Amino acid sequence: MHTLLTFANWLQNTGWALRIGGSSWAYPPVQALHFTGLSLWIGTTAVIDLQVMGVGRNGRAPNQLSKGLIIWNWIGLAIAVTGGFMLFSISAATFIINAAFQVKLGILIPLGLILHIFIQMKAREWNDGRETKTIARLAGGLELLLWFCVATAAVSIPYFE
Numbered sequence: 001m002h003t004l005l006t007f008a009n010w011l012q013n014t015g016w017a018l019r020i021g022g023s024s025w026a027y028p029p030v031q032a033l034h035f036t037g038l039s040l041w042i043g044t045t046a047v048i049d050l051q052v053m054g055v056g057r058n059g060r061a062p063n064q065l066s067k068g069l070i071i072w073n074w075i076g077l078a079i080a081v082t083g084g085f086m087l088f089s090i091s092a093a094t095f096i097i098n099a100a101f102q103v104k105l106g107i108l109i110p111l112g113l114i115l116h117i118f119i120q121m122k123a124r125e126w127n128d129g130r131e132t133k134t135i136a137r138l139a140g141g142l143e144l145l146l147w148f149c150v151a152t153a154a155v156s157i158p159y160f161e
Contacts, residue, residue, distance in 0.1 A: 008092035021090035034083025040076025042147055044069040045116060049140035052123060054132030066123045100160040104153035112146040119143060 011017060020026045050056055051065050088095050095101045119139050126136040 004096050005093060008096040011089045012092040014089065017086075017089040017092075020086060027090075030083055030086045032083075034080055034087055037076050037079025037081070037083055040072055041080050042076075042151075044073040044076060045147065046144060048073070048123070049119065049143050052119060052126060052132075053137045053140035066120055070120065094161065095157070098157055098160050100153050100156040104150055104157075108146060108150045108153055112143065112150060115139065115143045115146060 012021075020030055048066050048069060122136070122139070126133055
């Protein structure tokens with residue numbers, strides 16, 4: 001933990017972190033960047049998960065939909081991570097010891113990413129056009145639940161200071 005705190009203290013004292021945190025005009029665009037990435041990531045993920053679960057099937061198979069959205073999905077994650085890292089850097093030492101932040105970044109996000117990749121890999125197999133497989137419904141529902149838990153942990157961060 002000492003190494004993480006040392007890194008966090010260094011990070012929050014970098015010039016760009018101090019400029020973002022100390023500026024009344026820089027913080028809102030960084031936050032908007034993070035939320036834009038989250039919207040792309042969660043939006044495309046939810047569409048794919050709902051399709052895998054058999055909700056709203058409109059003739060397109062889950063793997064076709066996933067193939068069409070995958071680039072936007074991962075671009076959204078990259079934008080969200082970039083904005084999130086910039087927000088984290090402003091007060092890294094405070095975030096690193098926050099229980100809600102630790103649960104979000106240490107448990108929920110890794111589980112969500114693992115399940116997300118699993119679903120993307122399995123969507124081809126779940127593309128038989130007949131009825132939706134139980135495992136597909138469970139995986140899609142679980143991923144949606146995990147990302148809801150990530151959002152809940154994120155909004156809980158101020159209450160764990």
